[in-house]
Amino acid sequence: MQRARPLRIVLFFSPIIIFLGIMIVFPLFSLIRLSFFRCELLRGAPFFLGLGNFVSLFTQDPIFWIVLKNTFFFTFFTAPIQFIEGTLIALLLNEEFKGRAVFRALVLVVWAVPFVISAQIWKPLLSENFGLINYFLIVLHIIKEPIPWLRSGSLALISVSISLFWKGVPFSTIIMLCNLQAVPRGLLEAARIDGANYWQRVIYVTLPTIKSGILVLSTLLLIFNFIHFDTIYTLTRGGPGYSSEVLSMYAYDKAFTSLTFGYSAAISTVILIILSIMIFFYLRIWSKK
Amino acid sequence: MTKKQHNLIRQMVLISLAACVTGAMLFPLVWIGIISLKKEISIVTWPPIFLPDEIDFTNYVTIWQRGGFGQSFKNSSIVAGATMFLTFCIAMFPAYAMSRFKFRGSSFLPLGILLVQLVPPIALLIPFFLFFKRAGLLNTYFGLVLMYTTFSVPIFIWMLKGYLDSIPTEIEEAAHIDGCNTMQVMLRIILPLALPGIGGAFLYTLMLCWQEFIFALTLMRSMDMRTLPVAVVIISSGKIMVPWKDLATACIVTLVPIIPIFLLFQKFLIHGLSAGALKE
Numbered sequence: 060m061q062r063a064r065p066l067r068i069v070l071f072f073s074p075i076i077i078f079l080g081i082m083i084v085f086p087l088f089s090l091i092r093l094s095f096f097r098c099e100l101l102r103g104a105p106f107f108l109g110l111g112n113f114v115s116l117f118t119q120d121p122i123f124w125i126v127l128k129n130t131f132f133f134t135f136f137t138a139p140i141q142f143i144e145g146t147l148i149a150l151l152l153n154e155e156f157k158g159r160a161v162f163r164a165l166v167l168v169v170w171a172v173p174f175v176i177s178a179q180i181w182k183p184l185l186s187e188n189f190g191l192i193n194y195f196l197i198v199l200h201i202i203k204e205p206i207p208w209l210r211s212g213s214l215a216l217i218s219v220s221i222s223l224f225w226k227g228v229p230f231s232t233i234i235m236l237c238n239l240q241a242v243p244r245g246l247l248e249a250a251r252i253d254g255a256n257y258w259q260r261v262i263y264v265t266l267p268t269i270k271s272g273i274l275v276l277s278t279l280l281l282i283f284n285f286i287h288f289d290t291i292y293t294l295t296r297g298g299p300g301y302s303s304e305v306l307s308m309y310a311y312d313k314a315f316t317s318l319t320f321g322y323s324a325a326i327s328t329v330i331l332i333i334l335s336i337m338i339f340f341y342l343r344i345w346s347k348k
Numbered sequence: 349m350t351k352k353q354h355n356l357i358r359q360m361v362l363i364s365l366a367a368c369v370t371g372a373m374l375f376p377l378v379w380i381g382i383i384s385l386k387k388e389i390s391i392v393t394w395p396p397i398f399l400p401d402e403i404d405f406t407n408y409v410t411i412w413q414r415g416g417f418g419q420s421f422k423n424s425s426i427v428a429g430a431t432m433f434l435t436f437c438i439a440m441f442p443a444y445a446m447s448r449f450k451f452r453g454s455s456f457l458p459l460g461i462l463l464v465q466l467v468p469p470i471a472l473l474i475p476f477f478l479f480f481k482r483a484g485l486l487n488t489y490f491g492l493v494l495m496y497t498t499f500s501v502p503i504f505i506w507m508l509k510g511y512l513d514s515i516p517t518e519i520e521e522a523a524h525i526d527g528c529n530t531m532q533v534m535l536r537i538i539l540p541l542a543l544p545g546i547g548g549a550f551l552y553t554l555m556l557c558w559q560e561f562i563f564a565l566t567l568m569r570s571m572d573m574r575t576l577p578v579a580v581v582i583i584s585s586g587k588i589m590v591p592w593k594d595l596a597t598a599c600i601v602t603l604v605p606i607i608p609i610f611l612l613f614q615k616f617l618i619h620g621l622s623a624g625a626l627k628e
Contacts, residue, residue, distance in 0.1 A: 071445035075501070078438055082498040083464055086475040093475065148369055156362040164611055165370045167618075171610035172377070173559035175577045176599045179584065180380045183592060189392045191379065228373060237622040286468035289561045293581050307470045314474050315566060327471045334468065 087331070093324035100318050112325035122301055123309070123326070129216060130285060130305040137220045137227070138280040144224065145231020145276070150261065152232065153239045163236075170229035178293035181222035185209055185294075192221075212302035215295045219303060222290055231276060238272030239265065278341055285334065306330050377603070384408075384596035391592045407597040414594075417601060419572050420579035426489055427575060428557035431496040435553050436546070439501050443508035444538065448517070461502040469562050472498075477566055487569045495563050500553040507552070507620035511545025512538065548620030551613040558606050576602045 094112055098105040116123050152163050172180075184191050185208040193205040208218040242265050250264045266273065288307040291297065297304035297312070304312075306326065314323035383391055384407060386400045412418040446457055476495065477486075485491035515538065523537055539546075557575075564575045574582070580598045584590050 068445065068449065071441045071449070074438060075442040075505070078501070079464060079498070082494070083467060083472070086472050086479075087467070089475040089479075090471055093478075098478075151362065151365055151369065154362055156359050156366070158363065159366070162366040162370050164614060166373050167614055168607055168610060169373050169377075171555055171558075171606045172603060173561070173577050173580075175559075175561050175581050176602055177376075179580055179595055179599050180376045182584070182590070182595070183383060183391070184376060184379065189394050189396055191396055194394075194396050225373070225376060233618060233621070237618075240622075282466055286470070288470065289577075292561070296585075307468065310470045311473070311562070314477070320474060320478065324474055327468070327474060330468055331471055334466075338466075 090324050091328050091331075093321055094328045096321045096324075098319075098321040098324070100320070105321065108321065112322050113329075116322070116325055116329070122304075125301050126304050126306055126309045129301075129303065133216050133220065133287075133305055134281055134284040136217075137223050137284045138277065140220075140224055141227040141231050141280050141284075142277055144228060146235050148228060148232045149235035149239055152236060167229045167233060169226060170233070172226065174226060174287075174289035175293045177222055177226040178219075178290045181218075181225070182209070182294060185218050185221070209295060210299060212299050215299060215303035219291050219294055222294060223284070223287075226290070227280075231280065234272070234276045234279075238269040238276070241272070242268045274341075278338060281337060281341070282334065285337065286330065306333075380596045380599050383592060384600050386593065388591075388593050404593075407593055408601070411594065411597050411601060416571055416574070417576075417579060417598065420574050420576045421601070423489075423568075423573060424558060424576040427492050427496065428554050430489065430493045431500060431557050432550050432553050434493060434497045435500040435504050436550075438497065439504040439508060439549075443505045443512060446505070446509045447512035448520075461505055464502045465499075473562060473566055476563075480567060486567055487573050489573075491567050492563060492575075495567070496553075496557050496560060499560070500556055503552055504549045507549045508542065508545050511542055511548070511620055515541050544616050545620055547613055548616030548618075551610065551617045552620075554609065555606065558602075 095107065095109060096105040097108050097111070148166065152159060152166070169177075183189070185193075187193065187205050187207040187210060190205075190208070192208065193202070196202045197205065206214065208214050208221075246264055246268065247260055250260045255263065286307050287305065288311065291303055291305055291308055292311075295303040297308050307330065310323045310326040310330065313319050313326060317323075382398070382400070385403045385405070386397065387402055387404050390397050390400050390402075412421075442457075472495075476491075480486045480491050485494075519537055519541075523532070528536070559577060560575075561577045561581070564578050565581075568574050568578065580595075580602055583598050584595050
């Protein structure tokens with residue numbers, strides 16, 4: 060490591076700082092500013108509204124509250140399950156057995172599948188009339204009648220979650236695998252000698268050791284599910300009705316279907332605020348433990 | 349039970365579990381492949397047909413014209429290539445500097461860069477759509493490449509720095525003594541050594557370009573500029589009867605390039621990510 064001259068630091072970092080400043084920081088400020096205007100492309104010049112968009116959003120838009128509820132339900136339903144399945148599979152792949160590398164590679168392959176393709180793959184699987192999911196459930200006598208996964212208001216979001224239980228495996232698994240491999244063998248050996256069985260070792264030695272890794276993964280999962288768009292757009296398009304509409308899609312629809320960009324910017328600002336609060340609270344809770 | 353027997357049973361249990369998990373993960377991919385080969389009427393039957401009697405390959409020939417897939421494929425490839433190149437040019441310098449130089453605030457930079465990654469796409473989509481509209485950059489390769497580069501650069505820097513940290517500095521020091529300046533050191537010496545790290549980061553960028561949907565959907569307005577993810581979604585939208593066979597074929601066609609590349613390079617990607625993570 061060299062102690063660098065200030066000029067050199069400027070030279071090396073100014074491209075990236077300028078680039079990210081223009082591409083991220085500036086547009087975010089622009090977005091927040093836009094949320095204070097009525098900006099509809101077909102209606103002439105933008106019109107300053109102050110907090111008008113936000114007032115309409117919170118007091119005159121019942122759909123917003125439905126969408127908010129959907130988003131929170133979706134996030135806190137999908138993320139924990141993705142976390143658990145990733146952890147379990149990572150624990151399995153962390154053991155040494157023949158062909159482990161091959162299995163790992165094949166499990167991770169799903170990471171290369173785009174979300175929209177995952178949605179298109181699950182469309183036929185979840186189909187009420189010819190889908191394999193219903194077929195297996197009926198054959199195993201778990202249900203008698205086919206379930207209308209994608210056509211029922213109460214099940215639409217859960218259907219999206221199901222596809223994400225599949226698509227989300229590689230991400231959780233690989234991060235947990237990296238975490239697990241950082242656990243010192245000596246610690247586990249000592250616990251084993253002390254008489255701890257496998258699950259006791261996992262709960263009392265492994266998990267506490269990788270606490271910060273767990274925190275990172277769960278925060279990422281919450282965030283990614285909270286802002287998710289692709290699968291929902293492709294699989295259900297927010298429907299039936301608004302039963303699977305989430306915040307990102309609502310903001311998108313208000314911008315590109317209704318062409319009310321100011322209102323959409325307000326929704327997006329709300330997303331940013333909620334995201335920041337979630338991250339803040341989450342870090343607080345974990346640092347207290 | 350001897351130790352050897354115990355070990356054997358343990359191996360068998362683990363392998364069976366792993367096989368089940370792997371089977372569950374791969375099955376949807378296999379199924380969509382089967383659907384793409386069935387005749388259309390065999391797709392919507394009940395009970396479902398697992399092994400069709402007749403196989404129909406013709407879709408794989410016609411989809412290039414019919415869905416505009418040939419053009420979408422080309423678009424995705426161009427955007428991906430340009431993004432990988434641009435990302436590398438932008439990310440290389442900060443990654444090297446963060447790895448080799450010590451300065452005030454250098455420990456905050458990795459975290460700051462990662463925070464950038466967490467910005468919701470919709471929050472950037474709206475201002476950029478309006479800006480590109482005014483600047484005439486809608487429906488251009490450049491606009492989309494610019495966005496994808498923005499999304500790739502932070503992780504690229506993070507992964508590259510992690511990998512560079514593992515390269516000892518002796519060679520660079522020797523080169524400096526021999527009179528090379530930093531630029532030469534970086535390009536001639538470090539670059540070849542950093543290829544595995546660069547490979548992993550490139551794979552991440554490629555995957556991003558191949559998968560990204562919302563910006564591609566919004567910024568590319570005309571059929572002939574659409575990328576693969578958008579083409580795959582468009583196939584089933586606005587139609588009363590979903591064309592299942594076309595849909596399945598489209599999925600397979602999109603997956604066939606990326607999956608082998610992923611399998612070949614995933615080692616580098618995983619090392620890159622864990623190298624970055626273990627520094628924390």
